[in-house]
Amino acid sequence: MTELLTSAQMRAIERAAIESGEVTGLELMERAGRGVVEAIFEEWPELAGTDADSGAGGVDRLAEEGGVAPRPAASPQDICEQKKFRAVVLCGPGNNGGDGFVVARLLKERGWEVEVFLYGDPEKLPPDALENYERWVGNRSIHKWDDNLIEDTLDECEHDLVVDAVFGTGLTRLMPDDTERTWHGFVPRVFSWHQKDRPKYVAVDIPSGICSDSGRNLEGAFPTDLTVSFHRAKIGHYLLPKGPPQGGAVWCGKVVVKDIGLKASYVAGAVRLCDPTKSTLTKFSDTHKYSHGHALILSGGPGRTGAARMAARGALRVGAGLVTLAVPPAAQAEVAAQVTAIMLRRVGDATALAKVLEDARFNAIGLGPALGLDEEAAALVATALEAGRATVLDADALTLLTQDAALFAKLHQNCVLTPHAGEFKRLFPDIAAKLEAAPLKGPAYSKVDATREAAKRAGCVVLFKGPDTVIAAPDGRCSINSAQYERAATWLATAGSGDVLTGFIAGLLARGFDPMQAAETAAWLHVECALEFGPGLIAEDLPEQLPNVLKRLLSRP
Ligand SMILES: NC(=O)C1=CN([C@@H]2O[C@H](COP(=O)(O)OP(=O)(O)OC[C@H]3O[C@@H](n4cnc5c(N)ncnc54)[C@H](OP(=O)(O)O)[C@@H]3O)[C@@H](O)[C@H]2O)[C@@H](O)CC1
Numbered sequence: 096m097t098e099l100l101t102s103a104q105m106r107a108i109e110r111a112a113i114e115s116g117e118v119t120g121l122e123l124m125e126r127a128g129r130g131v132v133e134a135i136f137e138e139w140p141e142l143a144g145t146d147a148d149s150g151a152g153g154v155d156r157l158a159e160e161g162g163v164a165p166r167p168a169a170s171p172q173d174i175c176e177q178k179k180f181r182a183v184v185l186c187g188p189g190n191n192g193g194d195g196f197v198v199a200r201l202l203k204e205r206g207w208e209v210e211v212f213l214y215g216d217p218e219k220l221p222p223d224a225l226e227n228y229e230r231w232v233g234n235r236s237i238h239k240w241d242d243n244l245i246e247d248t249l250d251e252c253e254h255d256l257v258v259d260a261v262f263g264t265g266l267t268r269l270m271p272d273d274t275e276r277t278w279h280g281f282v283p284r285v286f287s288w289h290q291k292d293r294p295k296y297v298a299v300d301i302p303s304g305i306c307s308d309s310g311r312n313l314e315g316a317f318p319t320d321l322t323v324s325f326h327r328a329k330i331g332h333y334l335l336p337k338g339p340p341q342g343g344a345v346w347c348g349k350v351v352v353k354d355i356g357l358k359a360s361y362v363a364g365a366v367r368l369c370d371p372t373k374s375t376l377t378k379f380s381d382t383h384k385y386s387h388g389h390a391l392i393l394s395g396g397p398g399r400t401g402a403a404r405m406a407a408r409g410a411l412r413v414g415a416g417l418v419t420l421a422v423p424p425a426a427q428a429e430v431a432a433q434v435t436a437i438m439l440r441r442v443g444d445a446t447a448l449a450k451v452l453e454d455a456r457f458n459a460i461g462l463g464p465a466l467g468l469d470e471e472a473a474a475l476v477a478t479a480l481e482a483g484r485a486t487v488l489d490a491d492a493l494t495l496l497t498q499d500a501a502l503f504a505k506l507h508q509n510c511v512l513t514p515h516a517g518e519f520k521r522l523f524p525d526i527a528a529k530l531e532a533a534p535l536k537g538p539a540y541s542k543v544d545a546t547r548e549a550a551k552r553a554g555c556v557v558l559f560k561g562p563d564t565v566i567a568a569p570d571g572r573c574s575i576n577s578a579q580y581e582r583a584a585t586w587l588a589t590a591g592s593g594d595v596l597t598g599f600i601a602g603l604l605a606r607g608f609d610p611m612q613a614a615e616t617a618a619w620l621h622v623e624c625a626l627e628f629g630p631g632l633i634a635e636d637l638p639e640q641l642p643n644v645l646k647r648l649l650s651r652p
């Protein structure tokens with residue numbers, strides 16, 4: 096799994112590398128700037144135009160054709176008259192701004208016309224940023240931050256690129272008012288996604304205004320087309336701030352991580368991006384080492400059995416050896432008519448469930464989908480928890496936990512809770528309130544913080560759903576299963592999709608996966624199945640994608 100870092104972890108890695116003497120801060124900054132330029136040309140090869148390679152941009156060609164003769168830029172208006180690649184680079188008061196000066200210089204060296212705006216005092220720039228500022232101003236102009244001039248420049252010229260190097264991992268407070276006004280001025284332009292010839296927006300490290308630890312918007316961020324980060328992606332690239340930008344876009348557009356030569360060393364306590372490891376996947380093909388187990392899925396009463404049937408199908412497809420549906424007697428005929436490979440047991444009440452669970456071969460339980468919210472359902476949840484088996488609780492089971500503190504207290508370390516945002520809020524109202532409060536400073540309280548806190552309180556794994564699903568264990572292990580960027584699968588938000596996820600987790604628990612690993616692997620496979628099917632997906636389709644998904648994964652080198 097890929098590590099996602101916080102700003103403090105990234106700073107520590109950078110500091111260690113510099114202190115060991117293997118690299119200087121200035122070298123890292125140069126590599127960062129170079130990485131941004133590389134990523135821009137990889138993303139939009141048309142911007143790397145061959146004319147620009149000569150260092151002359153498109154201007155010499157135009158001069159030959161009787162066009163405008165090349166001349167040094169004096170003002171935005173002058174620049175507008177020349178036909179060549181144009182960029183505006185917005186630099187901030189820290190090292191993110193330093194990266195911006197490097198980008199500006201490298202583009203200029205390729206023949207681009209580049210206008211640089213600096214937010215802050217040059218004298219207060221940190222040393223490496225100051226060095227790059229001086230290299231830039233040596234023979235080129237720089238503008239002091241001025242909202243009106245920036246807006247005029249963008250309005251009057253046809254720019255190819257806007258580089259946002261104002262704030263990176265060092266954003267510690269809300270965006271200042273004087274940058275915010277300009278930012279908000281950009282937003283309507285950025286939202287015109289289909290506007291012809293709109294400049295490309297590129298964020299250095301992270302869009303300014305987004306907190307790199309939480310993904311939360313410290314006011315004023317605008318969505319970019321491409322975000323270029325360094326060494327490792329940051330948590331903030333993968334957590335969705337409240338109120339995503341218009342059109343379902345994500346703030347970072349696309350995230351590219353450039354290697355800047357820092358050693359890849361394990362960071363204790365780092366959040367990871369879900370992607371099953373080879374050893375996890377081996378468990379799917381190893382038929383000897385791991386028992387395939389027997390999952391018990393509890394069904395609701397007549398007319399409410401579909402959710403459990405889908406969960407059971409998911410458990411079976413993900414590889415539980417056996418799956419049994421525990422069905423209230425009144426729903427038995429309904430269920431029997433619709434399942435084949437799945438077995439049935441009549442379970443009329445909690446006493447009957449306790450009796451079934453005397454059989455130790457039932458090693459995993461899934462319950463909650465359409466279970467009901469009455470006393471009988473609560474008694475079933477209590478009995479299931481008292482059995483101490485690996486248990487996944489979803490939907491109605493989560494609501495029942497919110498209504499009864501004694502029931503909540505029965506949760507144990509082999510449980511997995513799978514709340515969506517509404518259920519999370521009911522289960523952990525105080526934690527949800529912290530997450531919903533408008534952030535006033537960075538690093539802001541994040542969905543990662545909230546899920547870790549919830550897991551600690553519940554004493555079990557919590558999987559907090561969303562396109563940025565966060566999974567945490569009470570010991571602090573934490574991962575994000577992203578359904579964004581190249582894994583965006585908006586069609587996964589379909590009725591019954593959560594029931595299938597419950598089944599996947601129950602099936603993996605039956606196979607002997609530990610609760611954290613079961614939750615991570617199931618969430619990841621769930622998105623893979625949605626991607627495999629594509630738009631038009633209904634929940635029943637999800638388990639049927641698993642054979643193809645697993646075949647593809649197991650043949651991965
Ligand atoms: N780590 C690495 O390995 C590498 C890091 N690199 C680059 O460095 C970046 C991190 O640089 P950074 O630490 O200097 O922070 P950055 O984001 O530039 O901002 C700090 C400045 O902003 C100020 N400030 C903050 N909030 C503010 C607000 N709301 N309103 C106004 N001001 C505010 C803050 O002021 P202060 O809080 O100190 O008063 C300080 O002056 C990182 O994102 C990456 O691009 C690469 O070069 C290569 C290797």
Ligand SMILES: [K+]
Nearest residue numbers: 259262301303
């Ligand atoms: K930035």
